[in-house]
Amino acid sequence: MPSTIRAEAFPARTPAASLIFTTVLSHGPLTRADAARRTRLSAAAVTKAVRPLIEAGYLVEDEDAETRPGLGRPANPVRVDGGRALFIGVKITGDEIFGVLTDLCCRTRIARNIPLTARAPKAVLVAVAELVRELLTEAEGFGVPVLGCGIALAGEIDRAEGAVRYSPFLQWRDVPLAELAAMTTGLPVTVDNDVRALTVAEQWFGAGVGLSDFAVVTVGAGIGCGLVVHGRVVEGTHGVAGEIGHLVVDPAGPPCHCGRRGCLQAFAGDAEIVARVREVTGTGVMDSAGAVALAHAGHPGAREVYAQAGAAIGRGIATVANLLGPQRVIISGEGLAAYDLFADQIRDAFTATAFGSAARCELLTRPLPFEEWARGAAATAIRSFVRVEL
Amino acid sequence: MPSTIRAEAFPARTPAASLIFTTVLSHGPLTRADAARRTRLSAAAVTKAVRPLIEAGYLVEDEDAETRPGLGRPANPVRVDGGRALFIGVKITGDEIFGVLTDLCCRTRIARNIPLTARAPKAVLVAVAELVRELLTEAEGFGVPVLGCGIALAGEIDRAEGAVRYSPFLQWRDVPLAELAAMTTGLPVTVDNDVRALTVAEQWFGAGVGLSDFAVVTVGAGIGCGLVVHGRVVEGTHGVAGEIGHLVVDPAGPPCHCGRRGCLQAFAGDAEIVARVREVTGTGVMDSAGAVALAHAGHPGAREVYAQAGAAIGRGIATVANLLGPQRVIISGEGLAAYDLFADQIRDAFTATAFGSAARCELLTRPLPFEEWARGAAATAIRSFVRVEL
Numbered sequence: 001m002p003s004t005i006r007a008e009a010f011p012a013r014t015p016a017a018s019l020i021f022t023t024v025l026s027h028g029p030l031t032r033a034d035a036a037r038r039t040r041l042s043a044a045a046v047t048k049a050v051r052p053l054i055e056a057g058y059l060v061e062d063e064d065a066e067t068r069p070g071l072g073r074p075a076n077p078v079r080v081d082g083g084r085a086l087f088i089g090v091k092i093t094g095d096e097i098f099g100v101l102t103d104l105c106c107r108t109r110i111a112r113n114i115p116l117t118a119r120a121p122k123a124v125l126v127a128v129a130e131l132v133r134e135l136l137t138e139a140e141g142f143g144v145p146v147l148g149c150g151i152a153l154a155g156e157i158d159r160a161e162g163a164v165r166y167s168p169f170l171q172w173r174d175v176p177l178a179e180l181a182a183m184t185t186g187l188p189v190t191v192d193n194d195v196r197a198l199t200v201a202e203q204w205f206g207a208g209v210g211l212s213d214f215a216v217v218t219v220g221a222g223i224g225c226g227l228v229v230h231g232r233v234v235e236g237t238h239g240v241a242g243e244i245g246h247l248v249v250d251p252a253g254p255p256c257h258c259g260r261r262g263c264l265q266a267f268a269g270d271a272e273i274v275a276r277v278r279e280v281t282g283t284g285v286m287d288s289a290g291a292v293a294l295a296h297a298g299h300p301g302a303r304e305v306y307a308q309a310g311a312a313i314g315r316g317i318a319t320v321a322n323l324l325g326p327q328r329v330i331i332s333g334e335g336l337a338a339y340d341l342f343a344d345q346i347r348d349a350f351t352a353t354a355f356g357s358a359a360r361c362e363l364l365t366r367p368l369p370f371e372e373w374a375r376g377a378a379a380t381a382i383r384s385f386v387r388v389e390l
Numbered sequence: 391m392p393s394t395i396r397a398e399a400f401p402a403r404t405p406a407a408s409l410i411f412t413t414v415l416s417h418g419p420l421t422r423a424d425a426a427r428r429t430r431l432s433a434a435a436v437t438k439a440v441r442p443l444i445e446a447g448y449l450v451e452d453e454d455a456e457t458r459p460g461l462g463r464p465a466n467p468v469r470v471d472g473g474r475a476l477f478i479g480v481k482i483t484g485d486e487i488f489g490v491l492t493d494l495c496c497r498t499r500i501a502r503n504i505p506l507t508a509r510a511p512k513a514v515l516v517a518v519a520e521l522v523r524e525l526l527t528e529a530e531g532f533g534v535p536v537l538g539c540g541i542a543l544a545g546e547i548d549r550a551e552g553a554v555r556y557s558p559f560l561q562w563r564d565v566p567l568a569e570l571a572a573m574t575t576g577l578p579v580t581v582d583n584d585v586r587a588l589t590v591a592e593q594w595f596g597a598g599v600g601l602s603d604f605a606v607v608t609v610g611a612g613i614g615c616g617l618v619v620h621g622r623v624v625e626g627t628h629g630v631a632g633e634i635g636h637l638v639v640d641p642a643g644p645p646c647h648c649g650r651r652g653c654l655q656a657f658a659g660d661a662e663i664v665a666r667v668r669e670v671t672g673t674g675v676m677d678s679a680g681a682v683a684l685a686h687a688g689h690p691g692a693r694e695v696y697a698q699a700g701a702a703i704g705r706g707i708a709t710v711a712n713l714l715g716p717q718r719v720i721i722s723g724e725g726l727a728a729y730d731l732f733a734d735q736i737r738d739a740f741t742a743t744a745f746g747s748a749a750r751c752e753l754l755t756r757p758l759p760f761e762e763w764a765r766g767a768a769a770t771a772i773r774s775f776v777r778v779e780l
Contacts, residue, residue: 239746324713
């Protein structure tokens with residue numbers, strides 16, 4: 001076992017301790033009174049929860065406050081000591097694996113990626129282990145332990161079991177990934193759906209901070225959706241949630257790989273867009289860059305394919321807004337590279353489909369490269385470490 | 391002011407007291423230890439919250455337990471004293487108003503209804519006041535006060551403001567109903583969307599007890615949906631949530647009163663079904679009973695209209711399941727009268743559209759007459775009284 005791996009347990013696995021830790025993590029330095037207000041815990045409960053976290057070095061008290069004049073009784077803010085521990089986050093895509101080494105504040109310290117040449121579980125596990133080994137080697141320079149690893153990938157994930165129930169892009173069924181990766185990496189491993197992992201990062205550090213209800217919609221190879229309702233990421237009773245990719249936009253639409261017709265995925269997935277652009281333009285365009293270039297060059301057929309993709313995405317987002325009434329929808333994913341080609345159609349279709357006041361939901365685009373998705377995976381590892389089940 | 395109305399405040403408006411009260415209300419007699427386990431509060435917090443509730447007579451301690459042999463230290467269950475207070479619930483439909491007088495356990499003691507002959511706010515307020523007056527008179531026989539009134543109706547409701555933002559069936563916009571009805575009835579009034587009110591009742595007393603994530607889908611004049619996620623009813627940031635009636639099932643479908651085409655409402659709303667049956671059969675059928683009769687008589691056109699309605703409803707339910715992964719979807723509403731005509735299509739379309747494990751969500755039909763909806767309105771009044779904002 002590398003010297004950077006050390007078994008260590010969060011000192012106070014109570015819901016209150018988890019909640020306080022993640023609240024301070026997300027909102028930065030907070031006084032105990034602020035923490036109590038934000039978590040709706042009593043002052044006594046906060047004080048009790050904070051003490052062992054300070055003793056273990058996860059939280060530190062900012063002593064500067066004591067010297068500030070005129071404040072009366074000092075109310076020292078506490079903050080997470082980012083340098084106290086490290087975590088690894090891994091995002092698996094169809095042809096590349098992205099990894100980050102983060103500190104306890106989930107700030108990325110090192111980012112690495114390696115190509116994925118085969119998609120069988122064994123090949124992916126070897127690649128993940130190699131990437132993690134690289135990051136563990138880098139971690140040695142920090143002199144603090146790596147406490148966990150989060151792996152995020154698209155598909156139906158049973159987070160509690162750490163199992164990949166079904167991953168269409170890897171063609172996996174029922175792979176106990178957390179267990180296998182824990183053996184090959186030597187780290188405690190958490191596995192989660194990639195969009196949900198990204199949503200955790202957005203909730204803690206991104207455009208979802210302070211919001212009790214928001215959604216992340218990702219556009220790219222797949223169309224994904226992460227949902228936060230009543231302050232918590234929606235997991236789905238059986239591991240399925242936020243599945244908007246197979247929302248049927250038009251039963252007469254193009255066939256989808258799932259066997260149905262007219263799914264949002266069939267209109268707006270990267271490969272699907274490329275195939276339709278190839279078809280309508282009669283060109284040999286083979287990838288998104290080529291399809292975008294054709295549309296940018298003004299080819300009307302190509303532009304229309306993007307316009308239809310945008311309209312389908314806008315309707316998918318409106319469906320989320322009509323059902324859940326979120327404060328904000330964050331649109332991200334590698335598909336944003338073509339955003340200028342369908343931004344108007346997304347907004348128009350959203351406005352036309354959102355019902356009544358649901359149209360007041362804010363739409364926000366936010367480019368988040370795959371390193372950010374890997375950081376989301378690290379956030380799920382931190383969450384597992386502090387055992388937030390609230 | 392009638393003798394039955396008395397201003398009275400819940401003795402402990404803390405989140406813990408609300409949570410304990412509603413947990414005992416919903417789960418029946420509970421020991422303090424059971425209540426602590428279910429609410430995840432500490433034993434000390436439960437004991438502290440229970441005391442003033444017992445002193446005020448809202449909870450009573452079941453003394454029998456003390457005499458049970460062999461149990462060691464007595465752990466007396468506490469339960470809500472239903473006879474301690476009364477509430478009124480009112481459900482407004484397009485042509486009738488339903489009212490119930492319930493006890494503090496939300497058990498219906500008296501049910502009344504009166505016709506609604508006009509839909510302007512003033513006419514509705516007069517009718518509501520008359521119905522409430524009748525129920526207040528009945529309440530005198532119980533010798534305990536009526537502490538609040540809940541009014542439930544379809545549409546976009548701002549519960550916090552007590553305002554009807556938009557009610558399509560009454561053609562109201564921005565009516566401060568809670569304030570107006572409080573003046574005419576003399577009671578504290580809570581206003582909520584009718585399906586959300588029904589969902590509260592299902593969560594507390596119905597097929598949602600003990601479930602953290604479920605949905606209620608109602609089929610009838612309108613197609614509605616109430617959602618419970620992470621143990622709480624989804625309200626929507628701007629008052630819109632659960633709006634599946636205007637989910638676009640087929641952009642080439644029949645026109646909808648909202649101005650779009652192919653909404654679920656356009657396929658499966660009562661009036662829409664009747665109109666389509668009239669059209670395809672060339673008969674003069676004018677109401678649901680007539681349309682159902684035609685279909686039951688085997689008229690293929692009429693049967694097909696119901697089959698399409700069922701397929702649309704099944705797809706709407708699958709959309710909810712794909713996004714939120716609920717444990718159960720409860721199907722109700724007056725449209726259940728025709729359930730045998732579309733039950734198979736609902737299930738088939740649900741199975742075909744639910745993604746992966748989301749198909750494991752349980753579908754349950756449950757006939758709930760309008761008195762139950764009124765009871766849901768009374769439940770929202772009880773909720774307002776105990777100020778559950780958790």
